[in-house]
Amino acid sequence: MSGLLGSAPLVTLTGGPGVGKSVLARAVLDEHTARRGGTVVRVACWDGLTEGGLLDALLRAAGLPDAAHRDTARALAHRTAHPCVSKPARGRAAGPADDRRPDSATTAPPTGGAALAALGTYCRQQRATVLLDDCDPVLDECALLVRRLLRAAPGLRIVATARHALGLAEERVVRIAPLPVTLGEGIAGPAVELLATRTGPAAPELLVTVCQALEGSPLAIALAAHQLERMSLPQLAAQVGADGALFYSGPAATVRHTSLYAAHAAGYALCSPTDRRVWARLSVLPGDFDPWLAGCVCTSSDVPAGAVEGALERLRRASVVECVRDAGGVHEDTGAALPPRYRLPRAARDFGRTQLREAGEEAAALRRFRQACAALAAEAQIAWQGPNQQVAMRLVEDEQHNLDAALTRPPQDAEDALSALEIAVSLWFHWAACGFRHEGRAHLDRLLLLSREDTALRARALWLAGYLAAQEQALTTAEELLRQAWTAAVMHADSDGLARIAHVHGVLALYRSDPATAVRCLEEATRHRSRDPWFGPGPAHSGALLAIALAPLDAERARGAARSAWEERHSDGDFWLYSTILYADALTERAHGEPAAALRACRKALVAKKLVGDPLFIAGARNMLAGLRRAVRDGRPVPGCDGDSPWWQRRGPGVRPQSFFSRLRAGP
Structure with a gap:
């Protein structure tokens, strides 16, 4: 802003309420006049200014007579008045100024050139800068007056503050953002420093917590600090995190700055x-x-x-x-x-x-929100089976906050609970394929308790909960959920559901190191032809797991199962399927004495699996890759072929076996 004062005739500071526009403008202008001389002619547009009062207020602020120009000011305001600015009450006694108002729209109003020229002359002689502070209630009048002032006095410098830019060609807009909370790892930002000046010595993490909850708003920080007279800083941090600071109040120069509620109410009225x-x-x-x-x-x-x-x-x-x-x-x-x-x-x-x-209207809006999120989740589910799974992953990532809220907010009734359950079921790939299994199980466990009616959707939810439990090796829980899912699938004549249950039983058998049972279950799943290609892993993925189960038993059958699985794919962009097939190829080559071929397949599988982000297979691929590299380098037998150690666990000298079943949500 300071740099623009010397080159731009009009500088407007914009930003949300309480961000410090007026404070910054006055501070910069005070510094500017202290260094270069001159003065500031300031008008507070939001404080008691009525229709026709802007030009009069400027003249009074400059110490110039305004009575002779009142007609001009009112005519100007009459043309541009904001609808929220109060107009003269009907039936009032007409004063002299009202008598002189033009009777029709075809009568040209007075130009006010003398008043504008006088103000321009004053500003030039006094090297004055005009500050139109808080222009919002009379924004159109401000814009027209600024345009006419700049025409009458081309060298004039004008600074405006408003939540909305004036929209003039000469205008240079400076957007004022809230204060940064941090400037990097462990470095306190201006927001924390501002709060610290009001709290004294305090735990830095508490200051950061408060400022993050207040989103760096200077007004919110000042009002929150005022509450420390009645509560401790830890209590303040807990309260603003849960409830915000909308109704905190404190002393301020204007009524609308005594609370965040008042600040927003002033803008809401416009x-x-x-x-x-x-x-x-x-x-x-x-x-x-x-x-x-x-x-x-x-x-x-x-x-x-x-x-x-x-x-x-x-x-x-x-x-x-x-x-x-x-x-x-x-x-x-x-x-x-x-x-x-x-x-x-x-x-x-x-x-x-x-x-x-x-x-x-809150209940209706919340219901529409959850229904919209259900549509988003369904769109992501379809995109997952399309030509580019990254599109589905990016959609879920972009809408993560909204989807989380739709899943966790308490449903209003049974219908609303079903909408939430539909979201959780549609995001099956996010939980099962992308690795967020624990999070998905938590949502499903809660929503299944709220949706007890025997519906086809609940049957799918039971299967998905069992699938995720199996992937997390909660075997007993998985079997009970699959039993309930089987009963529901039979009741709804859902052959797709029965095939998906067979798929999960194959997964359970793999975790139990029972390849023969895994082969039987997965062969049953691969023989099925899905009527709904969008939900669940489907026959192609069952075929890929069948190749994994066959890898230590029969190399030719394993390779054939892998080829058949790829032929059954929905699209060439199915990285989840592709990476699983490559992993099966690596297992097959490793088990049958081809470490170099296994190493190539394992590297490709790891690259493809990282695109999906599944920690379970990534851990298995990394374990296998490390052993294959040593075997190829040293010419030793390939480790891990005897099946003694689970392939999904990290192992090695001095390393405690640790499973990789779920992916944790990254922090903000």
């Missing part, structure tokens, strides 16, 4: 009814989102689908919604154009949620 409804309904979205998800949540009888994107853009310009990804990017996996993504900051989200509750 929004149109449609924008208010969209703001409130967006509050059910916990993370960032695209226009499609926003439309699913916000569209109703009073908000048409076509109005949502326009409302999003207006809320973005008003610094209510943040844009975290601009439109125009390209998907690196498919080359498709990427839509923009938005985010509602914590305080704006909490404020919107209070408005949603007061309107009695």
Whole structure:
């Protein structure tokens, strides 16, 4: 901002409420005038300014007479007044100024050139910079007045602060973001330093926790620090993490800065009814989102689908919604154009949620949100069986916050619980193939208790819970869940479900080092022809596991099973299947004395499996790879062919056997 003051006629600081726009503008201008001389003519546009008062206020701030120019100011305001700025009450007694107002739209209003020239002359003589602070209530009037001032006094310098840019060609916009909480590993950022000045010596991790919950907002930090008069810092950290700081209050120069609620309410009052409804309904979205998800949540009888994107853009310009990804990017996996993504900051989200509750719309919005997430999960499931599994993985990654919320928020009724269960079932590949087994089991265990009606969806959920338990080697739990799934599959005449159950029994037999039973179960699964190709591993993956089971028994049958599995594939982009087949090839070659061929196949399997991220097979491939490298290098017999040590465990001298069954969610 300081650099722009010398070159740009108009500099506008924009940002959300409480981010420090006014404080920063005044501090920079004070420093600027201290170094270069001059003065500042400041008008606080939000503090008691009424229709027609902007030019008068500027003249008064400059110490110039304003009575002679009141007509001009009111005519200017009449043309540009914001709908939220109060107008004269009907039926009031007309004053002299009202008598002189033009009677028709065809009568040209006074130009006000004398007043503008006088103000320009004053600013030039005094080397004054005009500061229009908090322009939002009279934004259009500010924009028109600034344009006319710059025409009347070309050398004039104007600084504006607002949540919304003025939209002029001469304008240089400086977006003020919240303060960074950290500047790197172990380095406190400005937000932590600001809080520390108010708390005194304190545990750094508590300061970071509070500032992260407040998202670095200077106003929120100041209000939270004020609460330390009645609670300790650990209590404050726990409270802001759970409930936010929307209703914290404290002393401030203006009423709207006495709390975050008041700050957001002031901006909310300036929004149109449609924008208010969209703001409130967006509050059910916990993370960032695209226009499609926003439309699913916000569209109703009073908000048409076509109005949502326009409302999003207006809320973005008003610094209510943040844009975290601009439109125009390209998907690196498919080359498709990427839509923009938005985010509602914590305080704006909490404020919107209070408005949603007061309107009695929270339950309906939450239901629409969960239904939209069910559609997202179904789309990801279909993409997983398509030509590029990375698309499905990226979709789940992008929508992780929303999917997690849809899975964990308490359902409102049985129908809502089924929607949550549908999400968990559709994400089977995320849990079973990508390695998030423990997380998937936790969701399924909870949701199965809430969805006890015997439905086809519940039958699938029982099978998936058993499959994940088997993969985590919880064998007894897996068998009980598979027993229930078998009963449900028979009741619903679900032949696909019976084949999937046979597949999991094959997995259990492999973990028990019983290849003969594994072969029988997996052969049964491979003979089935799926009616639903989207859900579950399917016959092709059963064939790949059959090749693994046959590897130590019969090399030719194992190679034949692997070839058949690849021929059954849905697409060439099925890396989960491809990596499993390569792993089976490596096992076959290793078991039958071809370590060099096994080494090549194992390397390819590891590369392909890393694209999916399954820790179970990655661990097995790494173990095998280490042994094969030693065997090829030293010319020794290939280790591990006797089957004494489980292939899914890390082993070696001094290493305690440790299973790799589940992948942990990475932190933020």
